[in-house]
Amino acid sequence: MKNLNYLFWAYTLIWILLAVYLLSLSVRLRAVASQLRRLKSRLSPEEKT
Amino acid sequence: MPRWLAAGREVAPLNATPPALVICVKDLQQELKTRESFTAAFFFALLVQLVFSFAFDFQSLGLGFQDVGAGVLWITLTFSSILSLQNSFVIEREKNCLAALALCPCDPSSVFLGKFLANLIFVLAVQAFVLPISALFFGYDLAAVALPLSLVVVVNAAGFSALGTLFAAISVRTRRSELLLPLLLFPAATPVVIWGVKATRLCLAGRGLEAYEYLVGLSACFGAIFAVAGVLLFDYVLEE
Amino acid sequence: MERLDPMLRTIELVLFPVVAVLMVACLYCIFCVVPNEVTMGAVQRIFYFLVPSAWVAFLGFFVVFVASTLYLTTRQLVWDTLAHAAAELGVLFCAIVLLSGPIWARPAWGTWWTWEARLTTTLVLELVFVAYLVLRSQAESRDQAARLAAVVGIVGFLDVPLIYFSVKLWRGHHPIVFKSGGGEGLEPAMLKTFMLCMFTFTLFFSLLLALRFRLGLLQEDLAEIKDREMSPGA
Numbered sequence: 001m002k003n004l005n006y007l008f009w010a011y012t013l014i015w016i017l018l019a020v021y022l023l024s025l026s027v028r029l030r031a032v033a034s035q036l037r038r039l040k041s042r043l044s045p046e047e048k049t
Numbered sequence: 050m051p052r053w054l055a056a057g058r059e060v061a062p063l064n065a066t067p068p069a070l071v072i073c074v075k076d077l078q079q080e081l082k083t084r085e086s087f088t089a090a091f092f093f094a095l096l097v098q099l100v101f102s103f104a105f106d107f108q109s110l111g112l113g114f115q116d117v118g119a120g121v122l123w124i125t126l127t128f129s130s131i132l133s134l135q136n137s138f139v140i141e142r143e144k145n146c147l148a149a150l151a152l153c154p155c156d157p158s159s160v161f162l163g164k165f166l167a168n169l170i171f172v173l174a175v176q177a178f179v180l181p182i183s184a185l186f187f188g189y190d191l192a193a194v195a196l197p198l199s200l201v202v203v204v205n206a207a208g209f210s211a212l213g214t215l216f217a218a219i220s221v222r223t224r225r226s227e228l229l230l231p232l233l234l235f236p237a238a239t240p241v242v243i244w245g246v247k248a249t250r251l252c253l254a255g256r257g258l259e260a261y262e263y264l265v266g267l268s269a270c271f272g273a274i275f276a277v278a279g280v281l282l283f284d285y286v287l288e289e
Numbered sequence: 290m291e292r293l294d295p296m297l298r299t300i301e302l303v304l305f306p307v308v309a310v311l312m313v314a315c316l317y318c319i320f321c322v323v324p325n326e327v328t329m330g331a332v333q334r335i336f337y338f339l340v341p342s343a344w345v346a347f348l349g350f351f352v353v354f355v356a357s358t359l360y361l362t363t364r365q366l367v368w369d370t371l372a373h374a375a376a377e378l379g380v381l382f383c384a385i386v387l388l389s390g391p392i393w394a395r396p397a398w399g400t401w402w403t404w405e406a407r408l409t410t411t412l413v414l415e416l417v418f419v420a421y422l423v424l425r426s427q428a429e430s431r432d433q434a435a436r437l438a439a440v441v442g443i444v445g446f447l448d449v450p451l452i453y454f455s456v457k458l459w460r461g462h463h464p465i466v467f468k469s470g471g472g473e474g475l476e477p478a479m480l481k482t483f484m485l486c487m488f489t490f491t492l493f494f495s496l497l498l499a500l501r502f503r504l505g506l507l508q509e510d511l512a513e514i515k516d517r518e519m520s521p522g523a
Contacts, residue, residue: 003330003331003332003396004331006331006332006335006392006393006395006396007331007332007334007335009392010332010335010338010339010388010389010392010393011335011338013388013389013392014338014342014385014388014389017381017384017385017388018381018385021381021497025497025500025501025504028504028508029500029503029504029507032504032507032508032511033507035511036507036510036511036514039511039514039515039518043514212444215440215444216441216444219424219437219440219441220424222428222429222433222437223424223427223428223429223437224427224428224429225427228427229420229423229424229427232416232419232420232423233417233420233424233441235416236413236414236416236417236420237417237420237444237445237448239413239448239452239455239456240448240451240452240454240455243455243456243458243459244455244458247458247459267454267455271451274447274451275444275447278443278444278447282361282440282443282444285361285436285437285439285440286436286437286440288436
């Protein structure tokens, strides 16, 4: 088979790009979720009183 | 019922001239008084041509205006138009007139049409001065193709200005408007630039109108589509 | 708003295993089942990811268009959040096309970049929607970002066919994507694999869109809570 290295690089780069995006998505999601949780825990005692 | 609709009903019958024309005339009068925008755009266009002729050494390469003229024309037109499009809304922002335009007792689409018309006239005025000078620079007899060439330039400049007016109004609202407008406008205006360059090249080569009338038609369609889009969407852009 | 979050979570939970299994199946088919293409050899296998990515990117821009229109008519920020999510994914998948396209073009056409109609259109669209994202980040308020971005989203989508048509007129250059060993028509295994990839990418896009949409909604919630905390009168 010829041109195998092109094939290899194409798929490697695609997966790297997708992985980077997924990583950024999960980082952002986790940051927002933790902030929300912190705010909720801060708010909930006030709501009870 | 939106505010402008209610207000427009009362005022429109009293005023005979269409509001779009009033806004256009206002812009042109302002420009005639200050000549800020014209001077800037005109000398910028000349500078672009200068860089152009340094970058591509025409005389030693033996290239004529019919080969490179289309490129020169469209680079100068798009680059200098960006300046004037930007300015037409920046002056409104500086004197806080955007709010006044939004409160103007007429349909927002009239504001769009007025601005669009003023911008188009302005772009064409700059080109009317720049084109003969560039023909002089490159030793080309412009008079032979003056009529078909002006048709091509008018139609394509109209398409470019229609989209440009809408995007300039959008970008002026943001923090760094001068960065955003070229970023928005250049890729979106690709079709009109491609068709404009192609038609201009055929025109400068001395071909008859039938060789490129379909290109002019396509550009006219582009202009019509985005003029209609501007009329329909300008309300949302102008809103505070 | 309240009902959206659990719904998106369910979509994610259902789609995630399906997409994972299908993606493995796709890769197996691409590398182990499909026969080699005669003229281009192994590189033709790039196409099983390249074309679905392009399709999904256009789907993303279509979602931007629909969501922008809905935002301008209903004025509900949820639609704008969806448009933002879809635009980001469109840009991502366009980037995949622009990355793998040249790698395919190099052995196939002998050059990294050609101004071929589809490749050029993808590049121009990428630029349009990158400008869309920049616009969003430069706006002065949330409502303003939504309004201005919606206008650009609609105009950008209207521009798609015009850009494609103009570039095609400018440069016509058509690659032969599928040609089987015998030269007569398309190898069935190729078509099946291609269809499988298209389907998988569509589901993958939906999964990513659900994730990104939920992220946008959470960010909105967070901003709202912070706003309420800041203002003492609330």
